[in-house]
């Protein structure tokens with residue numbers, strides 16, 4: 214399927230690894246010019262080199278912390294300086310925060326809110342005027358399936374995901390007349406490196422009877438037990454959906470939170 218995004222300019226936040234990196238690759242393979250951004254410069258530059266070598270795409274890297282109020286505008290300005298505009302924005306940067314309502318601090322809430330939710334507001338505010346000017350734009354916000362079905366051990370992440378879903382619909386209604394479509398993805402359990410590193414020790418504690426399994430076998434066993442399709446997701450599974458939502462083939466889906474969770478109606 215030709216996604217119709219050749220030459221479009223895509224900013225993907227949190228794109229030095231995991232789902233963001235896979236999404237940037239999918240967009241680059243479809244002819245988009247790419248702006249990668251994350252905090253860690255070295256890993257970011259290495260992701261940029263990898264992407265250029267694999268796809269031949271035009272790629273720039275702008276190190277930034279999305280939780281800092283001025284950084285989103287700086288990243289968008291970098292995109293405009295290098296490529297002339299921003300057509301596609303994928304708000305992906307972030308992480309999960311373990312804990313429930315009773316054991317979370319104000320600092321936890323403030324830090325996670327700036328990283329996950331407020332950062333999206335700032336990126337949308339910086340990018341949307343460029344999209345409006347062209348009468349075409351696509352925004353994809355990475356949320357969690359926990360925004361619909363919360364897990365009480367991941368309260369902050371999931372409450373913010375509910376906020377992301379709501380913000381997504383609200384912005385979508387606002388900018389639909391300008392040719393800008395805005396959607397969220399309700400992500401389920403996807404085995405990125407960081408996630409697997411955290412999950413494997415926890416699973417080994419909970420399942421001493423699985424001590425003989427290799428890490429790979431253990432992840433497969435858990436995925437089979439917890440996911441209706443029989444396995445956890447991979448970054449590429451989310452990237453394929455994100456690229457469609459961000460493309461010109463998507464002409465009628467906006468304001469949606471599309472679940473990509475292998476049928477699981479709870480995160481973990």
Ligand SMILES: NC(=O)c1ccc[n+]([C@@H]2O[C@H](COP(=O)([O-])OP(=O)(O)OC[C@H]3O[C@@H](n4cnc5c(N)ncnc54)[C@H](OP(=O)(O)O)[C@@H]3O)[C@@H](O)[C@H]2O)c1
Nearest residue numbers: 227229230231232251252253278279306307357400403405
């Ligand atoms: N994997 C899952 O199962 C899952 C499930 C539901 C939702 N999600 C959401 O999907 C998104 C991607 O997840 P992932 O598993 O691919 O994560 P990941 O592998 O940990 O990658 C996170 C990316 O975001 C960057 N990042 C983190 N904090 C940042 C900040 N303050 N400013 C700029 N960049 C930042 C990281 O680079 P630096 O650390 O160098 O900045 C990295 O590039 C996250 O928002 C996550 O909450 C994931």
